[in-house]
Amino acid sequence: MRRSSAQGVLYGQTVANVAGIANSDLECMDILYLEGRVTAGRLAEVTGLTTGAITGVVDRLEKAGLVRRERDENDRRKVFIAVVPEAAMKIGQFYVPMQQAMEKVFNTYSDEELRLLLRFATEGYKGVLAATEALKGLLDTPPEKRPDLKLKKLRQP
Amino acid sequence: MRRSSAQGVLYGQTVANVAGIANSDLECMDILYLEGRVTAGRLAEVTGLTTGAITGVVDRLEKAGLVRRERDENDRRKVFIAVVPEAAMKIGQFYVPMQQAMEKVFNTYSDEELRLLLRFATEGYKGVLAATEALKGLLDTPPEKRPDLKLKKLRQP
DNA sequence: AATATATATCTTAGTCACTAAGAGAATTAG
DNA sequence: CTAATTCTCTTAGTGACTAAGATATATATT
Numbered sequence: 049m050r051r052s053s054a055q056g057v058l059y060g061q062t063v064a065n066v067a068g069i070a071n072s073d074l075e076c077m078d079i080l081y082l083e084g085r086v087t088a089g090r091l092a093e094v095t096g097l098t099t100g101a102i103t104g105v106v107d108r109l110e111k112a113g114l115v116r117r118e119r120d121e122n123d124r125r126k127v128f129i130a131v132v133p134e135a136a137m138k139i140g141q142f143y144v145p146m147q148q149a150m151e152k153v154f155n156t157y158s159d160e161e162l163r164l165l166l167r168f169a170t171e172g173y174k175g176v177l178a179a180t181e182a183l184k185g186l187l188d189t190p191p192e193k194r195p196d197l198k199l200k201k202l203r204q205p
Numbered sequence: 206m207r208r209s210s211a212q213g214v215l216y217g218q219t220v221a222n223v224a225g226i227a228n229s230d231l232e233c234m235d236i237l238y239l240e241g242r243v244t245a246g247r248l249a250e251v252t253g254l255t256t257g258a259i260t261g262v263v264d265r266l267e268k269a270g271l272v273r274r275e276r277d278e279n280d281r282r283k284v285f286i287a288v289v290p291e292a293a294m295k296i297g298q299f300y301v302p303m304q305q306a307m308e309k310v311f312n313t314y315s316d317e318e319l320r321l322l323l324r325f326a327t328e329g330y331k332g333v334l335a336a337t338e339a340l341k342g343l344l345d346t347p348p349e350k351r352p353d354l355k356l357k358k359l360r361q362p
Numbered sequence: 363a364a365t366a367t368a369t370a371t372c373t374t375a376g377t378c379a380c381t382a383a384g385a386g387a388a389t390t391a392g
Numbered sequence: 393c394t395a396a397t398t399c400t401c402t403t404a405g406t407g408a409c410t411a412a413g414a415t416a417t418a419t420a421t422t
Contacts, residue, residue: 050239052330053210054232058253059337066344070379075211082207089399096215101380103401108379125388125399145339149332156328164318165325171313173209175306180216182302187223227408246370258409260372265408282370282417366421373414381406390397 063142069112072097073105077114077131077139085118085130114139220299226269229254230262234271234288234296242275242287271296 064074072095079094080086086094092102106129109115113135120126154162221231229252236251237243243251249259263286266272270292277283311319 049326049329050235052326052333053213054235054251055330055333055337056210057214059333059340061253062337062340062344072379078207078211087399088401092400096218097379098381099400100382100402104379123389123399127400142340142343145343146333146336149336149339150329152335153325153328153332157325161321164321168310168314168322169206169209171310172206172307173212175310176209176212176216176303178309179303179306180212180219182306183216183219183299186299186302187219229408244370245372249371254408255410256371257373257411261408280370280418284371364422366419368417368419370417371415374412375410377408377410379406379408381404383403385402386400388397388399390395392393392395 059146063139066142067139069108069114070105072101073109074139076102076105076109076129077136080115080129080131081136085128087120088127088129091129216303220296223299224296226265226271227262229258230266231296233259233262233266233286234293237272237286237288238293242285244277245284245286248286 060074060078061071064071067074069077075095076091079091083090083094088102088106089099091097091105092099095102097105106115106117106127109129110117114132116130116132118128118130120128154165157165217231217235218228221228224231226234232252233248236248240247240251245259245263246256248254248262249256252259254262263272263274263284266286267274271289273287273289275285275287277285311322314322
């Protein structure tokens, strides 16, 4: 799974490269695609970038015509970022090979097996979130007070 | 799964941050951990960075005492990069929360279910590799000659 | 053996995304 | 109605990255 993840990152890098946008720009497009219309601040949160960096990201994406800035009329400090669907499609094209490849894989499983995989995906995500929280906790603990955690050796493949 | 992947990337960013090394430095450590002793060129291949960038990565990692350069005696152009296990352990510590979280998830599955998950992980990885190849093929085809690929709309969660 | 070509890493100059700190504008609290 | 807070943007400076070419070793050709 770690290998898949790493390869997936590479895939994204290639797409960003071809689309002529920066890596984190594409990451933001991904978030916008998953979450819909979000504020600049939320993008900063989710990506782990500073708000200053996000300004740059959105500037570039807007210039490329991929997103639009929309001021919130209720709270005029906020800036919503919304994808421009037609333009975003052009980038989406590059994910077709990935979708097709994964579809092929998924097609080899029965409905019941797919349900298991879905459960695992959901629980796994919760696990990763929990791990992130635990990591933060670990970092707030001064090193000498940390429980002596042992890293398990993984078997070499 | 995409969410897990994105969150996993964030996790790695945090670890790199705390460990005081750059993101791609950590990525290289990961590869070294998975593949063992590899050449600088291989690192470039796997990470998608230029060889020049890898020189920088290895310089930083070596200065931090995390890896060692070892010249291949059979082919003295090659430089093997090898992790220094003791030093790498300190970074490994930060992955303990992730390991524990995932172990907790895996513990909720029977052996048979785990076999299914393993099969999926393996096939999924092959799928991602295949997708990468397909993407390269797509890029070698001039845009007007590309088959009209339709991106499937994913259901919003 | 000598020259040419290929392979592997490193060097250099320049670019661009990122951070930190703080400014500006709008909102909420006292 | 001033003060504190929230949200985005601006600015200056940093550092990892690329492209192109240098260096060193290995392999192929005549």
